Amino acid sequence: MTDTAATNSKLIQGRTGAWEIVMGLEIHAQVASKAKLFSGAAVGFGAGPNEQVSLVDAGFPGMLPTLNKHCVEQAVKSGLGLKAQINLKSQFDRKNYFYPDLPTGYQISQLFYPIVGEGVVEVEAEDGSFFNVGIERLHLEQDAGKLIHDLSPTESFVDLNRAGTALMEIVSRPDIRSPEEAVAYVKKIRTILMYLGTCDGDMEKGNLRADVNVSVCREGQYAKYKATGDFSHLGTRCEIKNVNSFRFISQAIQYEARRQIEILEDGGSVTQETRLYDPTAGETRSMRSKEEAMDYRYFPDPDLLPLELEQAWIDDIKASLPELPDEKRRRLMSQYGLSQYDAVVLISDQAKADYFEAAAKGRDAKLVSNWVTNEVSARLAADGKEFSENPLPAAHVAQLVELIETNVISSKIAKEVFDYVWNGEGSPAEVVEKHGLKQVTDTGAIEKAVDEIIAANPDKAAAVAEKPQAIGWFVGQVMKATGGKANPAAVNDILKAKLGL
Secondary structure, eight states: OOOOSOTTOSEEEETTEEEEEEEEEEEEEEOOOSBOSSSOOBOOSSOOTTSSOOTTTTTOTTOOOOOOHHHHHHHHHHHHHTTOOBOSEEOOEEEEOOOTTOTTSEEEEOSSSOSBOOEEEEEEOTTSOEEEEEEEEEEEEEOOOEEEOSSOSSOOEEEOSSTTOEEEEEEEOSOBOSHHHHHHHHHHHHHHHHHHTSOOOOTTTTSEEEEEEEEEEETTHHHHHHHHOOGGGSOOOEEEEEEOSHHHHHHHHHHHHHHHHHHHHTTOOOOOEEEEEETTTTEEEEEEEOOOGGGGTOEEOTTSOOEEOOHHHHHHHHHTOOOOHHHHHHHHHHHHOOOHHHHHHHHTSHHHHHHHHHHHTTSOHHHHHHIIIIIIHHHHHHTTOOGGGOOSOHHHHHHHHHHHHTTSSOHHHHHHHHHHHHTTSOOHHHHHHHHTOOOBOOHHHHHHHHHHHHHHOHHHHHHHHHOGGGHHHHHHHHHHHTTTOBOHHHHHHHHHHHTTO
């Protein structure tokens, strides 16, 4: 099989023709909460093994779960942010299976009646176009504990700190068609949840991770599925569990799609199963055969009453929602005249968007956007910091842009000023005074430099008449002679006059 398909194509070219990838994702987002879903045990990263475990989490006999209202509120908020249906009645079910880090022998989840129903998310593709991904459901469930295998050559250790932690599982429709779309979708969900404050989105700590269901079908079959709703047009799916980085999501999909195509083109059939992605080997490997709902013997949890919500409570939550990414993108474009690309880059990080708005008041918004998304973001990345950890006041960026707008400094000098400011030498205005970086706008001084350079290079001056673009050499020489401080527009005007252009 060949890998000749374009990176962003929804088709993969195999030996025997083109194939389409079809994906649905299950995103597991840890609810931002100080306590677990059914117990008062603390939730947090970095505690010692089994230090955040209640008797409920440990599965002691007779211990009864008590639903955390805050987690329910966070799930409702998330559902509203996903433009999804909030179900006034929902139910918790027991999902039965044995695993050493699941002391009760079952996980409390929601299968039959989830708290959030169907919704839709608008996602921006890399080329600036938008595509919609349908949300099938969002349900609440408790996390399992963690097995640790590398502390002993002969034993595994159980840490129940995560056991009972509240998770939101967000299940998409099979509307995702390429690795790039999958990454863009996860980024969008993560951004929405972080704006809402319902999940911190920390993928390194496992607070947001994705199960990726991948299948392939012949070209044209997906369109038939969309027209009929008949899943038989799609291929057999394999689920890649717990992928916790954007890069790994993309790599896992690419590998898995190629693996399935090779099997089918060799005359075999894809087995529905659960797989793991090994980033070191760059491949997926079989974990277990894919279970169905009946394998888990789901039934309503007898210790928990059905969850009934009041519409007035939901309306109150809706009224308290912050401005969400899509609304912010549209407002930044209309209020500040930004391009869609600039607005999307800014809203991808709430702290970045807020910083931009603080710096853009009364200034050239496009220029401010450039400084925020390029220079400031690059420095933070180089220092290994998030935008929320930005040490530079937004007022400094606003002042720097003002100095450029008023021709006190040139854009080139502004980068030198920014270096000094970033290194703690004061505000842009203070740096300009301290280092004598004001732009030379005195036309007399610029004329003197121009005259000297023309006099020293009569042959080049004569050649400019035949080759006007050669004026660039003179501009460079004048800027060099003035230490880069001459006003570029004035330099060009004076040179054109002197050289008869």
